[in-house]
Amino acid sequence: STDAEVLFFPDAAGMPCRQHLAGKECRRANCTYAHADTSLVKLLRRIDAASKTLDVCVFTITCNEIADAVVRAHERGVKVRVISDDEQAHSTGSDLRAIADAGIPVRTDAASTHMHHKFAIVDGATLINGSFNWTRQAVLGNQENVVIARDAKLAGVFAKEFDSMWGKFRGN
Amino acid sequence: STDAEVLFFPDAAGMPCRQHLAGKECRRANCTYAHADTSLVKLLRRIDAASKTLDVCVFTITCNEIADAVVRAHERGVKVRVISDDEQAHSTGSDLRAIADAGIPVRTDAASTHMHHKFAIVDGATLINGSFNWTRQAVLGNQENVVIARDAKLAGVFAKEFDSMWGKFRGN
Ligand SMILES: [Zn+2]
Ligand SMILES: [Zn+2]
Numbered sequence A, B: 001s002t003d004a005e006v007l008f009f010p011d012a013a014g015m016p017c018r019q020h021l022a023g024k025e026c027r028r029a030n031c032t033y034a035h036a037d038t039s040l041v042k043l044l045r046r047i048d049a050a051s052k053t054l055d056v057c058v059f060t061i062t063c064n065e066i067a068d069a070v071v072r073a074h075e076r077g078v079k080v081r082v083i084s085d086d087e088q089a090h091s092t093g094s095d096l097r098a099i100a101d102a103g104i105p106v107r108t109d110a111a112s113t114h115m116h117h118k119f120a121i122v123d124g125a126t127l128i129n130g131s132f133n134w135t136r137q138a139v140l141g142n143q144e145n146v147v148i149a150r151d152a153k154l155a156g157v158f159a160k161e162f163d164s165m166w167g168k169f170r171g172n
Helices: A039-048 A064-075 A096-101 A136-140 A152-168 B039-048 B064-075 B096-101 B136-140 B152-168
Strands: A004-009 A053-058 A079-084 A106-108 A118-122 A126-130 A144-150 B004-009 B053-058 B079-084 B106-108 B118-122 B126-130 B144-150
Touching (some): A004 A136, A039 A064, A039 A118, A039 A144, A053 A152, A064 A079, A064 A096, A096 A106, A118 A152, A126 A152, A152 B004, A152 B144, B004 B136, B039 B118, B039 B126, B039 B144, B053 B064, B053 B152, B064 B079, B064 B096, B096 B106, B126 B152
Parallel strands (some): A053 A079, A079 A106, B053 B079, B079 B106
Antiparallel strands (some): A004 A144, A118 A126, A126 A144, B118 B126, B126 B144
């Protein structure tokens, strides 16, 4: 049986308070953000736990909170790579430009079909995978799932696929 | 470590030959369909292996080959339930009507947000989950993944979420 954590969305409590996310006490009397460990908070903590590598392969990335966590990983020395869909990359609200501008290598499929995966591999050993695109609507509105499996074998299967796409999408 | 089978798409070999799928020898000299165990064939075999229950919770279902397998399960006495997205249900090519017409109970989210899951639970013990919508484009065009885990604990977590949605979407 898998040692997996399953996150379901939507997060009824809303977007997380940045103080709570930082592990600090929120002192704003009327703060309307969530101060609980929502599914998004649990996902962000997994990204923030990356210490060596972070391979992201996600169709749509528009949720600033998640994009910020990816950039934070890069800034603390984690080797980050991002694959996404080319059409989504150029759509309104996409965070791919900000991720690339931070110095993270980004590649896309450059095809009319969809690079439709929504997975990430943390430190080559933990697989984050499911229906969940990295968007605000997926956090707050949709029925979605993310399965986080600390499983080197499973992560390895996806890492091989990631590397294959990374080579294929060179120059895109 | 998980006892999981991982399927990646697209299937470069194309749609499967129905003879191959049925375990028979194809005698058509110029058959252009695939006679190999493609990812779609492996997925269809998992659905065809259902013997007691099949709970399907998939955003878009337009691939006739997969819809046919769901109907076949119903016809051999498997207790099938289907949850999908209401907007997708009414879009061109949706197989939800055919599934409902076969006598399978179907419920949708009836909301402007997306019932965006793409999972199924076979016999309460095997979880099929990933980025893969049950569409022809996902089979033949897109980069997609499906993780098939024979894991009663993981399947149970998703079964609980399925039952919760099934109750919530009553009457839709
Ligand atoms: Zn606060
Ligand atoms: Zn044939």
